[in-house]
Amino acid sequence: MTDRHEELRLLLGAYVLGGLGTGDRRDLEDHLSRCETCREELSRSAPLPGLLRRLPAGSAPWDDGAPSTPPGEGLEGLLPRLLDGVGQDRRRRRRSSMVRTGVIAATVAALAAVGTAAVRETPAPASIVSLSATGLSEADGDVSLVDMPWGTALTVRVSGLPDGGPFVLEVTRSGGGVPEQAATWSATPARAIEVRGASSIPYTEIDTISVVGPEGRVLTSR
Numbered sequence: 214m215t216d217r218h219e220e221l222r223l224l225l226g227a228y229v230l231g232g233l234g235t236g237d238r239r240d241l242e243d244h245l246s247r248c249e250t251c252r253e254e255l256s257r258s259a260p261l262p263g264l265l266r267r268l269p270a271g272s273a274p275w276d277d278g279a280p281s282t283p284p285g286e287g288l289e290g291l292l293p294r295l296l297d298g299v300g301q302d303r304r305r306r307r308r309s310s311m312v313r314t315g316v317i318a319a320t321v322a323a324l325a326a327v328g329t330a331a332v333r334e335t336p337a338p339a340s341i342v343s344l345s346a347t348g349l350s351e352a353d354g355d356v357s358l359v360d361m362p363w364g365t366a367l368t369v370r371v372s373g374l375p376d377g378g379p380f381v382l383e384v385t386r387s388g389g390g391v392p393e394q395a396a397t398w399s400a401t402p403a404r405a406i407e408v409r410g411a412s413s414i415p416y417t418e419i420d421t422i423s424v425v426g427p428e429g430r431v432l433t434s435r
């Protein structure tokens with residue numbers, strides 16, 4: 214059997230990304246069992262798919278949001294093109310192995326840069342505020358707030374609720390205005406609940422957050 218090392222090592226990038234056909238994959242895995250050089254190269258590339266999965270949409274270095282970027286040309290579009298490029302490159306057997314190895318090296322370098330970008334991505338602003346009992350009940354708890362493009366996502370956790378219901382999570386904009394209902398729910402036997410809600414009020418403009426019970430009684434508030 215001839216040594217196919219130079220040919221098969223070119224498939225390592227595609228192998229890591231899960232883009233090899235059955236035949237190529239079998240050939241490469243067979244070669245990997247006998248070639249320490251390729252095993253080492255593989256172990257250096259193996260963390261890449263995990264990094265790629267953490268990549269938020271639109272944060273890739275090649276994605277500048279320009280209108281010329283066609284739909285689907287983010288990560289989803291790029292990987293098949295990279296893999297396809299590997300296959301085409303492999304078929305051009307007259308090209309030197311140095312050039313072909315360079316293509317793989319550039320691919321891996323680009324993917325490593327993607328991982329760095331993902332690590333630098335800052336998380337969306339979020340906070341948790343406590344809800345204190347108002348004296349009308351013993352209910353208290355907290356609300357987590359997450360800044361969203363459309364307003365604010367809220368998750369309220371409250372216990373010690375009285376009998377009856379319904380209960381309403383109300384949110385008021387700073388500077389006043391009509392309270393928005395962000396969530397409603399009925400009484401539970403445990404008198405405790407965790408409910409997700411939403412408000413059109415931007416995260417930075419939310420002032421008061423209250424749980425309102427039957428007859429409009431404010432049970433707990435911040």
Ligand SMILES: [Zn+2]
Binds near residue numbers: 218222244251
């Ligand atoms: Zn090898």
